[in-house]
Amino acid sequence: MLSDFVDLLGKYIEVEISGGDFHKGILIDAGLDIIVLNDGWTNSFLYIPFVHVQRWKEASLDEEYTSFNPPSEKPIEADTISFRKVLTIAKGLFVKVYVTGNKSIHGYITSIMNDYFVFHSPVYKTMFISMNHVKWLIPYSPNTIPYSLNKENLPLVPISTPLARSFYEQLKRLENQLVIIDGGDHTEKIGLLQKVRNNKMMLITAEGETVYRNLEHIKTIQLP
Structure with missing residues (x-):
């Protein structure tokens, strides 16, 4: 456990x-690279x-x-908690992930690689998703299904091509394809991924403009 959090375990804390x-909540657990809060309003574990x-x-x-008692069971149980272990145990569970902007993403973790994971969203x-940019993750109970969809309407389509071990190499495999970066929150984040070199990418927008991006700041990428 993170030594600086030992004295706060079980207490109500504020985290920036x-x-x-x-975020405010009861500190439930802490590991070498992750902390766990219980939010009393929604009873979610962050x-x-x-x-x-x-x-x-x-x-x-x-x-x-004042009259709130955190549940005795956490959605993810582990003797020693870590970010990678949380992702591994959360595979197959319906989760909410927040990386950037004013929206979070709901769906399922399907594969975990060295520094990124593959996420299937009913919407996106x-x-x-780059692990380096995940701000928080909320796993739901095993029986939770997103948007109350029937399982027949929620196919988890496996990736048909082999996955690269690193986020950089995976982006290289998407060269010459149309991509959406960070959910497409700006027109310059949608276009043809022309080239990935030296931790940078070259994107051609709909208007034919060439935009260069630092891969260190790419949070999510998807195909339209």
Whole structure:
């Protein structure tokens, strides 16, 4: 357990993570690279990679928590918790992942590679998500199905081609294909991935403009 969190275990704390995002909850667990908060309003468990934690402190208990007892069972149980172990155990569970912007992504983790994982979303379909940019993850109970869909309407289509071990190599395999970066929140993040070299990418937009991007800042990528 992260030594600085030992004294706060079981207490109500406030955490600030990258991007000015704040979360409050009961500190349930902490590992070498991750902490776990229980949110009393939704009774959700937030798994927050420590690399994105900017500050934390014990907070005053909100009124909603005065009679709240965290559930005895966590959705992910492990003797020693870590970010990779959380991802591994969460495979097949319906989860919510937050990486950037004002929206989170709902779906299933299907494959875990060295520094990224493959995510199947009923809305966005297959996505490749960089582990370095995951701000938090919420796993749901095993019986939860997204959007109340029937399982027949939620096919987990496997990737037909072999996956590269690294995010960089996977992006290289997408050269000469149309891609959507970070959910397409800007027109310059949708286009033809022409080239990936030296940790940079060259993207041709719909208007024919060439845009270069640093791969260190690419959070998610998907095919339209």
